[in-house]
Amino acid sequence: MIFNSVAFILFFVVTLLLYYCLPLKYRWWWIIATGVFFYCYANPVYIIVPLFIATVTYIAALQMQKAATEKKATSIYLLAIITNIGLLVFFKYTNFFTNTFIDVFNLFNSSNVKVSNPFLLNIAAPLGISYITFQAIGYLIEIKKGNHEAEKHLGHFTAYLLFFPKIIAGPVERAHNFLPQLKAIKPLQYDDISIGIKQFIWGLFKKLVVADRLSIYVNAVYNNYEHHSGITLLVTAIFYLFQMYADFSGYTDMALGLARMMGFNLTQNFNRPLFAKSITEFWRKWHISLSTWFADYFYNPIAIKKRDWGKWSIVYASFTTFIVLGFWHGANWTFIIFGAMHGLLLSIEFFTRKSRKDFRKKIPAWFNSITGIAFTCGYFALSLIFFRADTVTEALNILRKIITLEGRFFLVDPPTLLLSLVVIGIMYLIEFKKEFFNSAFTFSENNNWLVRSLFYSFLLIMILLTGVFDGGQFIYFQF
Amino acid sequence: MCAFLLIVIFFDLVIGKVMAHFYFKQISGWEYFTRYAIEETKADLLIFGASRAQKQHIPAIFEDSTNIDSYNVGKDDVSILYSYALLKSVLKRYTPKVIILDFENKGFVQSAVSYEVLSCLLPFYKTHPELKETIEMRSPFEKYKLLSSIYPYNSLIIKIIAGNTTFYTKGKKEDKGYIPLDGKLNRSPYVVNLSTPNFEIDSVKVEQYQLFINDCKKRNIKLFIVRSPYYFKTIGLDSSISLAKTIAAKNNIDFLDYSTNELFLKSPQLFNDTIHVNTTGATIFSAMLASDIKKRLANK
Numbered sequence: 009m010i011f012n013s014v015a016f017i018l019f020f021v022v023t024l025l026l027y028y029c030l031p032l033k034y035r036w037w038w039i040i041a042t043g044v045f046f047y048c049y050a051n052p053v054y055i056i057v058p059l060f061i062a063t064v065t066y067i068a069a070l071q072m073q074k075a076a077t078e079k080k081a082t083s084i085y086l087l088a089i090i091t092n093i094g095l096l097v098f099f100k101y102t103n104f105f106t107n108t109f110i111d112v113f114n115l116f117n118s119s120n121v122k123v124s125n126p127f128l129l130n131i132a133a134p135l136g137i138s139y140i141t142f143q144a145i146g147y148l149i150e151i152k153k154g155n156h157e158a159e160k161h162l163g164h165f166t167a168y169l170l171f172f173p174k175i176i177a178g179p180v181e182r183a184h185n186f187l188p189q190l191k192a193i194k195p196l197q198y199d200d201i202s203i204g205i206k207q208f209i210w211g212l213f214k215k216l217v218v219a220d221r222l223s224i225y226v227n228a229v230y231n232n233y234e235h236h237s238g239i240t241l242l243v244t245a246i247f248y249l250f251q252m253y254a255d256f257s258g259y260t261d262m263a264l265g266l267a268r269m270m271g272f273n274l275t276q277n278f279n280r281p282l283f284a285k286s287i288t289e290f291w292r293k294w295h296i297s298l299s300t301w302f303a304d305y306f307y308n309p310i311a312i313k314k315r316d317w318g319k320w321s322i323v324y325a326s327f328t329t330f331i332v333l334g335f336w337h338g339a340n341w342t343f344i345i346f347g348a349m350h351g352l353l354l355s356i357e358f359f360t361r362k363s364r365k366d367f368r369k370k371i372p373a374w375f376n377s378i379t380g381i382a383f384t385c386g387y388f389a390l391s392l393i394f395f396r397a398d399t400v401t402e403a404l405n406i407l408r409k410i411i412t413l414e415g416r417f418f419l420v421d422p423p424t425l426l427l428s429l430v431v432i433g434i435m436y437l438i439e440f441k442k443e444f445f446n447s448a449f450t451f452s453e454n455n456n457w458l459v460r461s462l463f464y465s466f467l468l469i470m471i472l473l474t475g476v477f478d479g480g481q482f483i484y485f486q487f
Numbered sequence: 488m489c490a491f492l493l494i495v496i497f498f499d500l501v502i503g504k505v506m507a508h509f510y511f512k513q514i515s516g517w518e519y520f521t522r523y524a525i526e527e528t529k530a531d532l533l534i535f536g537a538s539r540a541q542k543q544h545i546p547a548i549f550e551d552s553t554n555i556d557s558y559n560v561g562k563d564d565v566s567i568l569y570s571y572a573l574l575k576s577v578l579k580r581y582t583p584k585v586i587i588l589d590f591e592n593k594g595f596v597q598s599a600v601s602y603e604v605l606s607c608l609l610p611f612y613k614t615h616p617e618l619k620e621t622i623e624m625r626s627p628f629e630k631y632k633l634l635s636s637i638y639p640y641n642s643l644i645i646k647i648i649a650g651n652t653t654f655y656t657k658g659k660k661e662d663k664g665y666i667p668l669d670g671k672l673n674r675s676p677y678v679v680n681l682s683t684p685n686f687e688i689d690s691v692k693v694e695q696y697q698l699f700i701n702d703c704k705k706r707n708i709k710l711f712i713v714r715s716p717y718y719f720k721t722i723g724l725d726s727s728i729s730l731a732k733t734i735a736a737k738n739n740i741d742f743l744d745y746s747t748n749e750l751f752l753k754s755p756q757l758f759n760d761t762i763h764v765n766t767t768g769a770t771i772f773s774a775m776l777a778s779d780i781k782k783r784l785a786n787k
Contacts, residue, residue, distance in 0.1 A: 014626070
């Protein structure tokens with residue numbers, strides 16, 4: 009059930025009405041019930057997995073705190089972490105590991121008969137398993153560090169993991185941000201509904217008008233990339249950058265808007281990353297909840313542990329973190345290369361930060377901004393070729409074609425292409441204004457209700473006029 | 488909040504009216520043919536089907552050969568669902584004498600796209616009750632979405648602007664629905680296995696195909712179901728084709744199969760791509776089919 013479907017809108021309206029009709033102290037119960045329903049709508053069997061994760065993590069956290077010795081606490085902690093990672097690996101990475109093992113075996117197998125993978129699992133990963141396990145692991149680490157108290161209410165903890173707006177695509181919400189809000193649950197407030205609806209509309213605009221519009225051209229080209237020219241693939245790679253951003257940030261905005269309507273403030277996941285002037289800055293603005301999760305629980309511990317290596321500890325930590333982060337996105341070498349590309353550039357930026365700073369002083373600020381933004385977006389678009397491709401060979405073939413820029417431009421449906429350019433322009437202008445001229449005249453936050461209403465009416469009219477209502481599937485759904 | 492909703496409703500009504508006005512005033516372009524086919528054509532010979540109908544059958548050649556006023560009502564990506572809806576609209580106004588239905592490989596395949604492309608009928612939902620049933624096949628929520636005045640014109644703004652100007656030169660009234668293709672292939676044909684991958688038959692499509700035949704028979708329209716040329720050799724059996732042939736045979740309808748015509752299989756220069764002939768190919772094929780139909784009409 010994706011957020012931009014009519015079925016979901018009906019589900020949410022009923023959910024919200026009943027949520028505010030229930031007494032405050034029972035609302036956690038309704039959050040679990042709706043989360044279970046949302047989960048079962050996709051596949052009823054898999055509800056066992058998040059419920060199991062919630063129970064194991066809840067018990068482990070309490071037992072860790074009660075443990076008489078540090079050694080016992082560590083054992084419980086490791087067992088819970090291994091259980092969470094084990095489930096993630098089992099559902100998401102079993103086929104990758106066994107396929108890789110069989111491929112290596114076949115490589116050294118001298119006989120002509122190649123062995124097929126006897127361990128191949130024909131099962132889909134439970135919905136949002138990567139997000140649920142990461143939230144559970146983050147919670148366990150915080151308890152182990154002693155930064156927070158273990159949650160004593162199983163219902164509250166289950167509600168935290170099963171809160172449906174964040175099941176599909178996050179954000180990777182921290183327990184210490186969510187649970188206090190759940191306990192201090194408040195009555196219906198006009199601001200929550202109003203702000204939530206606005207954020208939902210903005211997300212819906214990005215998803216239906218921009219992302220799904222661009223996906224028509226992108227899918228047409230990438231699904232048959234071998235028949236397309238270098239110039240077509242270059243334009244498609246740029247379109248995919250905007251599609252990816254509009255799709256993911258749009259969906260997150262919708263999630264944040266839904267949560268806000270229910271009285272919850274979830275973590276902002278995007279801060280206009282397309283205006284980042286370096287890859288380092290980019291990852292502070294893109295999928296913020298995931299990158300901070302990795303920074304806190306992966307990058308920093310590695311960098312601290314290897315601090316004897318000096319600057320090389322940063323390179324090691326960057327590479328390891330981004331390879332794992334890439335792998336988190338999917339069980340494929342393409343995602344590992346995607347991560348490695350970012351680890352590489354982050355390391356280069358780290359080593360050159362002083363020389364770049366000196367150079368920046370010699371050039372005008374506006375020129376530095378333009379070149380920085382263009383380079384960052386270009387590099388991210390390049391890495392997304394690996395993100396999108398099914399195999400490394402496919403990605404390399406696309407890159408080879410782009411470098412040669414041979415052939416004619418694919419212009420099969422001019423209206424779709426023209427509309428794609430127009431909607432990219434509208435989204436980019438709105439974000440450009442917010443990024444660089446936020447204090448100037450604002451439409452979305454204007455004091456005059458008529459101006460605000462006209463702005464959001466414009467977005468809704470654009471959705472009706474140019475949104476894609478068929479066949480749009482959220483790209484991050486698979487993670 | 489109420490004021491905001493009123494503003495949205497106001498703009499929806501006003502913009503919806505403007506879109507409707509310009510949609511129905513188009514003089515050329517992608518959507519012009521759809522409107523003309525539903526509301527205006529009085530041609531006695533109509534060609535139904537998807538892009539292979541639209542780009543392979545030249546009405547002017549049929550007119551020259553058969554002396555019957557012809558019009559091509561084919562449209563990109565559509566299936567029998569659209570063709571039957573269109574037939575219902577046509578039959579509400581008049582009865583053509585001859586109908587050619589271009590049937591594609593995997594014509595009965597279960598596919599969400601076949602239902603999605605029915606969106607081209609949305610502007611007619613309120614004015615053409617005979618199309619309601621087909622439009623509502625898109626989803627159980629379609630009738631609620633259509634409460635909006637803008638929604639029927641969703642994604643059409645550029646096409647409507649083009650259709651009201653001379654911006655898009657293809658698709659004018661004098662083309663009579665035919666859209667020419669100019670490309671040329673220069674390689675030998677692939678071999679395509681029609682039996683793979685396996686696919687589910689959409690029973691709704693089969694039912695609509697049967698209804699298409701029934702309606703033609705009821706009105707004494709001479710129906711010819713045609714498989715036009717492809718530029719690939721085939722192995723295996725496409726269950727859609729065998730089912731379509733069986734139903735046609737049961738109803739005494741001619742099923743004319745040109746899909747593996749030797750002349751076309753040996754002539755890549757007659758194709759724009761493997762599934763569409765170019766203008767030269769369309770001229771030759773239309774003349775061939777028109778001559779065949781003329782003979783069959785004379786014998787009936």
